[in-house]
Amino acid sequence: MQKTEPIAAIATAPGRGGIGVVRLSGPDLTAFMDGLVGKRLPARRAVVSDFRGMGNEVIDRGIAVYFPAPHSYTGEDVLELQGHGGIVVMQLLLKRCLELGARIAEPGEFTRRAYLNDKLDLAQAEAVADLIDASTAQAARHALRSLQGAFSVRINEFIRELTELRAFIEAALDFPEEEVDFLKQVDAEERLTGLRKRLQAVLAASRQGKLLREGLHVALAGQPNVGKSSLLNRLAGEDLAIVTAIPGTTRDAIRLSVDICGVPAHIIDTAGLRESHDPVEQIGIARAWAAIEAADAVLLMVDATVGETEADRAILRRLPPEIPCIRVMNKIDLAGREPAVVKQVGVSTVWLSALTGRGIQLLREALLELSGWRGDGEGIFLARERHVAALEAAGMHLDRAVGLSRHLELFAEELRLAQTGLHAITGQRTADELLGEIFTRFCIGK
Numbered sequence: 486m487q488k489t490e491p492i493a494a495i496a497t498a499p500g501r502g503g504i505g506v507v508r509l510s511g512p513d514l515t516a517f518m519d520g521l522v523g524k525r526l527p528a529r530r531a532v533v534s535d536f537r538g539m540g541n542e543v544i545d546r547g548i549a550v551y552f553p554a555p556h557s558y559t560g561e562d563v564l565e566l567q568g569h570g571g572i573v574v575m576q577l578l579l580k581r582c583l584e585l586g587a588r589i590a591e592p593g594e595f596t597r598r599a600y601l602n603d604k605l606d607l608a609q610a611e612a613v614a615d616l617i618d619a620s621t622a623q624a625a626r627h628a629l630r631s632l633q634g635a636f637s638v639r640i641n642e643f644i645r646e647l648t649e650l651r652a653f654i655e656a657a658l659d660f661p662e663e664e665v666d667f668l669k670q671v672d673a674e675e676r677l678t679g680l681r682k683r684l685q686a687v688l689a690a691s692r693q694g695k696l697l698r699e700g701l702h703v704a705l706a707g708q709p710n711v712g713k714s715s716l717l718n719r720l721a722g723e724d725l726a727i728v729t730a731i732p733g734t735t736r737d738a739i740r741l742s743v744d745i746c747g748v749p750a751h752i753i754d755t756a757g758l759r760e761s762h763d764p765v766e767q768i769g770i771a772r773a774w775a776a777i778e779a780a781d782a783v784l785l786m787v788d789a790t791v792g793e794t795e796a797d798r799a800i801l802r803r804l805p806p807e808i809p810c811i812r813v814m815n816k817i818d819l820a821g822r823e824p825a826v827v828k829q830v831g832v833s834t835v836w837l838s839a840l841t842g843r844g845i846q847l848l849r850e851a852l853l854e855l856s857g858w859r860g861d862g863e864g865i866f867l868a869r870e871r872h873v874a875a876l877e878a879a880g881m882h883l884d885r886a887v888g889l890s891r892h893l894e895l896f897a898e899e900l901r902l903a904q905t906g907l908h909a910i911t912g913q914r915t916a917d918e919l920l921g922e923i924f925t926r927f928c929i930g931k
Contacts, residue, residue, distance in 0.1 A: 495929070551564050593931060613632060630865075648901060787812060813834075
């Protein structure tokens with residue numbers, strides 16, 4: 486167990502609430518129990534207590550729970566004070582903890598201590614933050630699976646198989662006269678093929694999980710008055726953007742997140758794209774192009790009552806070629822058209838009415854298809870960019886190992902590099918700089 490000083494933090498969100506929680510963690514919290522509640526608390530039992538200040542005055546009355554090490558979240562002694570959720574009350578309790586010798590916890594420090602004390606591996610620790618930040622029910626469900634260890638179990642299975650295979654290869658290197666027998670016994674090439682296939686399956690599931698965690702960033706683009714703000718409001722289910730018949734109403738980008746069949750979609754409504762001498766509108770148009778260039782996908786909106794014009798085609802030509810685009814023919818209620826999807830090479834077209842909502846589900850399905858989402862499944866892990874990168878690197882080294890069974894030194898080295906990459910996911914081999922980057926993004930008190 487890591488030897489550390491006591492830390493304290495308010496673990497509930499800032500503001501007024503029915504209940505607020507102050508959390509302490511450290512190697513020995515006996516003095517804190519004496520100073521705060523005036524008695525020793527039984528393990529893992531909620532006890533109604535008066536919380537007392539330096540002069541023994543009562544600050545608040547609530548529930549105290551003591552979790553002795555190592556059976557606690559951090560692996561250290563943990564004391565939670567559950568009081569009334571007022572800002573002043575929480576600050577007074579935190580101040581009393583500092584008077585008794587604790588220091589204020591850094592962001593994510595409780596979870597970092599849990600990781601350092603082997604209560605969680607690094608992938609599980611990251612899943613704590615992902616569960617808190619989940620923006621859809623599916624994202625929360627898969628974050629919980631990662632927190633419960635499903636992702637780590639799969640990674641550790643790969644590590645164990647790689648370790649076994651490496652042991653045979655290293656033995657063959659130590660006894661070169663037995664090399665052929667060793668390789669026949671272990672069936673190295675066949676085992677390597679199986680590992681590569683299973684790793685690709687986990688990588689595919691992790692990419693789906695990365696999409697669930699980060700969402701799809703979608704920019705609405707098009708000429709003024711084609712219905713971008715109306716579509717934003719329709720997707721949001723409420724009137725967030727101002728809609729008028731006056732072209733150029735939207736001057737700045739409006740952002741919101743919506744749930745599209747469980748996948749978070751971050752929609753950006755941009756200013757209408759046209760030539761303008763209005764300096765304010767010019768700024769909005771410049772910001773619109775910046776938002777488009779940073780998006781994962783673009784919805785190019787066209788007025789179906791007019792049809793695609795040269796101005797629309799000019800916008801389409803200017804769109805970054807690496808960003809996928811869906812053409813949205815809006816106002817079919819006025820054009821006398823039915824909702825439809827026309828799939829073409831390069832750009833698909835969805836016919837809809839943002840005003841009435843007809844065809845909106847077709848657009849949602851087209852966005853999911855464009856994102857690569859293959860549907861919910863129990864094998865998905867809520868993965869981060871670094872997880873995907875580590876799996877890709879491990880897969881690359883396994884691919885390089887193919888055909889190297891006659892060059893055992895190179896074969897063994899590729900297996901070692903693949904295993905090193907997988908270790909980084911669970912934190913068995915992790916630099917302190919990476920830990921700092923991960924845990925400083927957590928909220929205070931977690």
